[in-house]
Amino acid sequence: MNIILVGFMGSGKTTIARIISKKHSMKFVDTDKLIEKQQNLTIGEIFDKKGENYFREIEKNFILDYLSFCDNCVIATGGGMPCFFNNMENLKKIGWVVYLKTDFETAKKRAMLSKNRPLFKDEKKAKNLFKRRVICYSKAHFTVDANREKKLTINEIEKMLFGE
Numbered sequence: 001m002n003i004i005l006v007g008f009m010g011s012g013k014t015t016i017a018r019i020i021s022k023k024h025s026m027k028f029v030d031t032d033k034l035i036e037k038q039q040n041l042t043i044g045e046i047f048d049k050k051g052e053n054y055f056r057e058i059e060k061n062f063i064l065d066y067l068s069f070c071d072n073c074v075i076a077t078g079g080g081m082p083c084f085f086n087n088m089e090n091l092k093k094i095g096w097v098v099y100l101k102t103d104f105e106t107a108k109k110r111a112m113l114s115k116n117r118p119l120f121k122d123e124k125k126a127k128n129l130f131k132r133r134v135i136c137y138s139k140a141h142f143t144v145d146a147n148r149e150k151k152l153t154i155n156e157i158e159k160m161l162f163g164e
């Protein structure tokens with residue numbers, strides 16, 4: 001079984017995927033990190049040097065060439081990954097897709113804690129993007145309230161997927 005976490009920048013995908021993978025002896029996969037490694041560039045550099053469309057093509061291929069071979073993985077996806085091309089449908093074939101749903105203010109507060117989010121530079125644009133993204137993420141198999149303390153979010157995911 002694979003678990004795929006989707007949600008806006010700062011919703012906690014990386015943090016929560018890491019904890020669940022450790023607890024259940026699953027492999028942790030972070031698509032942003034692996035794409036950076038593969039391209040030998042940071043996400044910010046890919047956006048600056050090659051443009052967003054190039055990044056979206058890489059993400060699409062990454063699902064087909066890498067994620068579709070995952071087994072027993074917890075996958076933290078890039079914030080936009082499920083919202084381009086046929087990516088959400090392809091992700092849903094690979095595993096259980098869980099939407100970590102937060103409000104905008106929570107995501108903003110958390111995203112400020114780390115860099116590498118070129119699309120969060122302009123708050124007004126980020127807010128608009130957030131609204132559009134909610135519609136996309138809601139097509140996941142499951143939605144959990146991720147505004148809360150991470151332990152509560154993790155418990156809910158475990159109950160849904162492991163029956164704990």
Ligand SMILES: Nc1ncnc2c1ncn2[C@@H]1O[C@H](COP(=O)(O)OP(=O)(O)OP(=O)(O)O)[C@@H](O)[C@H]1O
Nearest residue numbers: 008009010011012013014015079110113148149150
């Ligand atoms: N439930 C939570 N409560 C408080 N802080 C959290 C919670 N989840 C994550 N954080 C913190 O918020 C920050 C962003 O979290 P994280 O990197 O996991 O988000 P993300 O969804 O992977 O973002 P991105 O898609 O931009 O990589 C981190 O510093 C993390 O420690």
Ligand SMILES: O=C(O)C1=C[C@@H](O)[C@@H](O)[C@H](O)C1
Nearest residue numbers: 032043078079080116117118
């Ligand atoms: O929401 C987005 O479109 C993005 C989120 C990040 O995880 C990175 O994948 C990149 O900064 C784009």
